[in-house]
Amino acid sequence: MTEIWLKTLTTDTPQAGFELAIKLARMGVKYTQPSDEVRNRLRADYAENADSLTAASQVVAINFQTVATANGYWR
Amino acid sequence: MTEIWLKTLTTDTPQAGFELAIKLARMGVKYTQPSDEVRNRLRADYAENADSLTAASQVVAINFQTVATANGYWR
Amino acid sequence: MTEIWLKTLTTDTPQAGFELAIKLARMGVKYTQPSDEVRNRLRADYAENADSLTAASQVVAINFQTVATANGYWR
Amino acid sequence: MTEIWLKTLTTDTPQAGFELAIKLARMGVKYTQPSDEVRNRLRADYAENADSLTAASQVVAINFQTVATANGYWR
Amino acid sequence: MTEIWLKTLTTDTPQAGFELAIKLARMGVKYTQPSDEVRNRLRADYAENADSLTAASQVVAINFQTVATANGYWR
Amino acid sequence: MTEIWLKTLTTDTPQAGFELAIKLARMGVKYTQPSDEVRNRLRADYAENADSLTAASQVVAINFQTVATANGYWR
Numbered sequence: 001m002t003e004i005w006l007k008t009l010t011t012d013t014p015q016a017g018f019e020l021a022i023k024l025a026r027m028g029v030k031y032t033q034p035s036d037e038v039r040n041r042l043r044a045d046y047a048e049n050a051d052s053l054t055a056a057s058q059v060v061a062i063n064f065q066t067v068a069t070a071n072g073y074w075r
Numbered sequence: 076m077t078e079i080w081l082k083t084l085t086t087d088t089p090q091a092g093f094e095l096a097i098k099l100a101r102m103g104v105k106y107t108q109p110s111d112e113v114r115n116r117l118r119a120d121y122a123e124n125a126d127s128l129t130a131a132s133q134v135v136a137i138n139f140q141t142v143a144t145a146n147g148y149w150r
Numbered sequence: 151m152t153e154i155w156l157k158t159l160t161t162d163t164p165q166a167g168f169e170l171a172i173k174l175a176r177m178g179v180k181y182t183q184p185s186d187e188v189r190n191r192l193r194a195d196y197a198e199n200a201d202s203l204t205a206a207s208q209v210v211a212i213n214f215q216t217v218a219t220a221n222g223y224w225r
Numbered sequence: 226m227t228e229i230w231l232k233t234l235t236t237d238t239p240q241a242g243f244e245l246a247i248k249l250a251r252m253g254v255k256y257t258q259p260s261d262e263v264r265n266r267l268r269a270d271y272a273e274n275a276d277s278l279t280a281a282s283q284v285v286a287i288n289f290q291t292v293a294t295a296n297g298y299w300r
Numbered sequence: 301m302t303e304i305w306l307k308t309l310t311t312d313t314p315q316a317g318f319e320l321a322i323k324l325a326r327m328g329v330k331y332t333q334p335s336d337e338v339r340n341r342l343r344a345d346y347a348e349n350a351d352s353l354t355a356a357s358q359v360v361a362i363n364f365q366t367v368a369t370a371n372g373y374w375r
Numbered sequence: 376m377t378e379i380w381l382k383t384l385t386t387d388t389p390q391a392g393f394e395l396a397i398k399l400a401r402m403g404v405k406y407t408q409p410s411d412e413v414r415n416r417l418r419a420d421y422a423e424n425a426d427s428l429t430a431a432s433q434v435v436a437i438n439f440q441t442v443a444t445a446n447g448y449w450r
Contacts, residue, residue, distance in 0.1 A: 206253065
């Protein structure tokens with residue numbers, strides 16, 4: 001990907017770190033399915049499916065582990 | 076999200092940390108499905124499905140690893 | 151939850167730590183489905199399903215990582 | 226469980242550690258389904274299902290992380 | 301595999317690390333299914349399936365934990 | 376298992392470490408399904424299924440975390 005979208009794992013706050021984890025989860029999808037149109041269409045479905053939402057939250061949780069460690073847990 | 080919902084990963088007790096892990100799991104869902112009405116409707120279904128509940132517990136477990144580490148395991 | 155159910159991650163033995171990991175996995179479910187009656191009904195089903203049991207064991211494994219770390223691996 | 230089945234996470238070799246990880250995975254199942262008869266019946270099915278076997282291997286991998294850390298990676 | 305495809309886990313930037321994590325996820329598939337033709341055919345399907353994309357993103361997230369740690373989180 | 380198949384987690388290169396992670400994933404299956412004939416038959420199916428391949432790659436990723444840590448990330 002020629003676009004620069006990830007310069008650092010450092011964030012000012014835990015919440016910004018959580019939101020970076022969400023971005024990482026979405027970019028993990030985007031590298032496999034680059035079409036915005038297809039991803040938006042799929043989102044309409046899985047946003048109404050409880051198990052799909054839980055699975056999405058799990059990917060965020062894994063990425064949040066990485067971001068939190070990178071930031072020394074904002075202590 | 077403009078609302079501030081995560082200021083720190085530090086909690087006073089392990090149980091409060093576990094409950095923060097639950098909040099993180101739910102926020103991971105909320106960022107994908109912001110509608111309270113939809114999430115409540117979906118919860119009625121998956122709260123009666125054993126595999127959905129196990130999956131939810133897994134996301135909590137992953138987030139609890141993060142919170143526990145942030146708190147030095149409350150030792 | 152007003153009841154205090156998790157005071158410490160410290161246990162005397164690895165086996166007690168494993169059993170705490172099981173409790174954490176179950177509490178992860180209980181926070182989503184508080185009804186004892188519903189959980190017991192669901193258990194009758196998933197306790198006879200191999201994939202459900204494997205998934206349950208996975209949540210225990212993740213929680214056991216946390217508990218083992220908290221206890222310095224009982225070395 | 227009154228039986229003592231886990232006294233230590235320390236093993237002499239990496240392979241013994243991997244086999245302990247398998248035992249942990251199976252005990253995670255046994256605590257939910259204590260009946261030997263039921264577990265043996267279920268095994269006959271999932272041992273012929275590729276996805277079930279992959280899931281079982283994943284639980285072993287997670288437990289092996291714990292055991293390997295406990296043993297300083299046998300270095 | 302006789303081809304050398306992984307010489308180091310070190311990357312110059314977090315984004316390059318994320319892209320290495322993607323490569324690791326794909327190589328994990330390639331070792332099981334070496335045929336480029338089969339993998340390309342399968343990709344056409346799962347790139348249109350939300351749950352498959354989430355699962356792929358999860359493998360990337362796990363590998364990104366490894367790569368980020370190897371690089372000291374690029375701090 | 377009386378055969379010695381895992382003497383060390385140390386490898387010379389990251390790629391050899393990745394290939395050891397694959398071996399660990401396969402051995403996690405073999406302990407549950409020891410029959411070479413059955414495993415080969417199952418592989419023919421799941422090697423053509425995208426979700427099965429992603430799941431296999433995930434187990435490799437988890438084991439690779441362990442192997443990479445054991446080798447100090449080959450730095």
